Amino acid sequence: QLQLQESGSGLVRPSQTLSLSCGVSGGSITSGDYSWSWIRQPPGKALEWIGYIYQNENAYYNPSLRSRADISLDRSNNRFSLQLTSVTAADTAVYYCASRIVDLDAFDVWGQGTLVTVSS
Amino acid sequence: DLQMTQSPSSLSASVGDRVTITCRASQSIGTYLNWYQQKPGKAPKLLIYGALSLQSGVPSRFSGGGSGTDFTLTISSLQPEDFATYHCQQSFTTPYGFGQGTKLEIK
Numbered sequence: 001q002l003q004l005q006e007s008g009s010g011l012v013r014p015s016q017t018l019s020l021s022c023g024v025s026g027g028s029i030t031s032g033d034y035s036w037s038w039i040r041q042p043p044g045k046a047l048e049w050i051g052y053i054y055q056n057e058n059a060y061y062n063p064s065l066r067s068r069a070d071i072s073l074d075r076s077n078n079r080f081s082l083q084l085t086s087v088t089a090a091d092t093a094v095y096y097c098a099s100r101i102v103d104l105d106a107f108d109v110w111g112q113g114t115l116v117t118v119s120s
Numbered sequence: 121d122l123q124m125t126q127s128p129s130s131l132s133a134s135v136g137d138r139v140t141i142t143c144r145a146s147q148s149i150g151t152y153l154n155w156y157q158q159k160p161g162k163a164p165k166l167l168i169y170g171a172l173s174l175q176s177g178v179p180s181r182f183s184g185g186g187s188g189t190d191f192t193l194t195i196s197s198l199q200p201e202d203f204a205t206y207h208c209q210q211s212f213t214t215p216y217g218f219g220q221g222t223k224l225e226i227k
Contacts, residue, residue, distance in 0.1 A: 047164065047207055049216040062215040064121075096163055104170065105211040106154040110163035 002027040004097050004111035012091075012118050018084040021074075022097030022111055029078055030055045035100045036080040037107060038071060040093040048093075052100055053080060087118045122146055124210055126219035132227040137198045141222045143191045143208035152212035155184055155193045158221075159204045167206075168193065198224075 008020035022036070029036060037052035051061035053071045061069050070083045084091060094115050098107040123146040133139050143153065151171035156164035166175045168184035171191055181196040195202055203226050208219040 046220045047209070047218040049214075049218070060214050064215065098163075104173075104175075105152065106166055106169040106175075107156075107164070107209070108166050108169075108175070110165070113163050 002099055002109045004099065004109055006095065006097050006111045006114040008114060008116070010115060010117060012087050012116060013120055014088055014118055015086055018082070018087050018091060018116055018118075020082045020095055020097075020114065020116070021079050022081070023077075023079045024099075025078070027099075029073055029080055030075060033102055035102065036071070036073070037098045037100050038069075038082045039096045039098055039107070039110075040091075041096070041113075042090070042093040045093075050082065050084075050095075089118050092116065092118045121215055122149065122210055122213060122217055124208055124217050124219040126206075126208055126222050128222060129220065130223040130225065132225050133198055134227045135198050135200060139195050139198060139224065141193045141206055141224075143186075143193070143219050145189045145191075145210055145212075148188045149210050149212035151187050152210055153184075153186070153191045154209045154211060155182075156207045156209065157202075157204045158207060164207060200226075 003025045005023045012018045035052040035054045038050040041047050053059040068085045094113040096113045097111040099109045101108045125144045127142045153171040155168040158164040183194050185192045205221045205223045
């Protein structure tokens with residue numbers, strides 16, 4: 001049973017870099033059955049897809065983030081990470097990691113989510 | 121970008137009611153449409169994928185319909201645990217987009 005768990009700083013200063021990690025258990029990030037995704041939800045707003053990465057390290061991002069996002073794999077620790085640079089208050093949100101099962105083309109397993117607040 | 125619009129944004133209903141939520145895409149997406157349920161303080165849960173297919177473990181009172189630009193999520197007989205927010209999501213093309221959500225409340 002695949003399980004995902006986010007970790008990282010809950011408070012980031014404006015203009016700094018947000019860094020989050022997602023630990024994967026019950027499966028391998030090297031599996032070709034999945035891509036590994038980040039999705040966020042600002043308070044009271046809609047879900048927003050940030051991007052995902054495949055096991056071959058090909059990554060795809062939402063252009064709305066204007067190239068500020070970077071998703072990477074850590075094969076030795078079976079986790080994947082998100083870095084978001086030059087953050088502003090608009091980046092305050094609950095951040096979720098999720099697996100996208102390729103066959104279904106849907107986000108089938110989600111982490112519990114972690115609130116990141118951008119504030120000085 | 122492809123836009124997803126849900127209606128209504130909120131809905132009041134009673135246990136046992138049949139309810140339908142609608143999602144409209146700004147262009148045709150075939151059946152590349154997924155539905156999620158989200159309870160307060162929790163992550164979304166996949167209910168329906170490919171517009172029509174029920175995710176494993178999801179009760180059969182949930183069903184999806186539609187293709188092209190217009191889609192529906194129907195709950196045939198509301199149960200107390202169904203009061204939540206429902207989101208549609210297109211998987212036709214990146215950037216993947218979600219609807220704004222429909223909050224289903226107890227009448």
